[in-house]
Structure formats: structure tokens, C-alpha cells
Amino acid sequence: MRNRTSIGSELLPGTLELLILKTLTRGEAHGYAIARHLERVSKDVLQVGESSLYPALQRLLVNGWVKAEWGESELKRRARFYKLTPAGRKALTRRRQTWSVFMAAVQRAAGLEYA
Numbered sequence: 001m002r003n004r005t006s007i008g009s010e011l012l013p014g015t016l017e018l019l020i021l022k023t024l025t026r027g028e029a030h031g032y033a034i035a036r037h038l039e040r041v042s043k044d045v046l047q048v049g050e051s052s053l054y055p056a057l058q059r060l061l062v063n064g065w066v067k068a069e070w071g072e073s074e075l076k077r078r079a080r081f082y083k084l085t086p087a088g089r090k091a092l093t094r095r096r097q098t099w100s101v102f103m104a105a106v107q108r109a110a111g112l113e114y115a
Helices: 015-026 030-042 049-063 084-108
Strands: 005-007 045-049 065-074 077-084
Touching: 005 030, 015 045, 015 049, 015 065, 015 077, 015 084, 030 045, 030 049, 030 077, 049 065, 049 084, 077 084
Parallel strands: 005 045
Antiparallel strands: 065 077
């Protein structure tokens, strides 16, 4: 059985936004596609629920890090497609740097630092 983390209940604030921004570097996507991509690349460890995903997308919209347009999904359903903005790319760079520093500190503190 694999460990699964429901994003929103277990991860630190801002982590989901980082993951969404990184996902959108691949191109525009609707919410369901973003959630499935994160599930797939984490080998089913990260499960993103709607109650976490859509508020995070709204925060990214408010910050100007993504923009959204309505369109039609591959299943012919109305869906909101999100696209990374230049400000979002800059935010992603900053957040990745902060995350690297944070993870290195956690690894040292937990005795997980590798030589």
C-alpha cells in the first residue's frame, strides 16, 4: 500500500501553489488536469482534492500569477483553463529557491542529509 497525502491537510502553506505553478509550466490546464498531473508525477502519493485545489487557484489568480479563461475540456465539458503569467514564472522561481533552502534545513534537522 502506498502512502498518500491529501494536499491541503498535510502539506505546508504555499506548497500546493508551488506545485500548481510548476505544473502550469507545461502549458495551460484545467483544474482536474492539474490534479491528475500531480497525482501521476507523485506516483499516486499526492492526492489533490477540489476543496484545496480551487481555493489555491483562486489565490494564484488574485496574485496575478495565473490567468484563466473558460473553454471546453477534452470531454466536451465547460472548464476553466489556467495559464501561467510572467509574474507567476517569477513567483515560481522565488518559491523554488525558498523551498530548496527549507528542504535542506529539514533534512539536516531530521538527520536525512546525504553526503
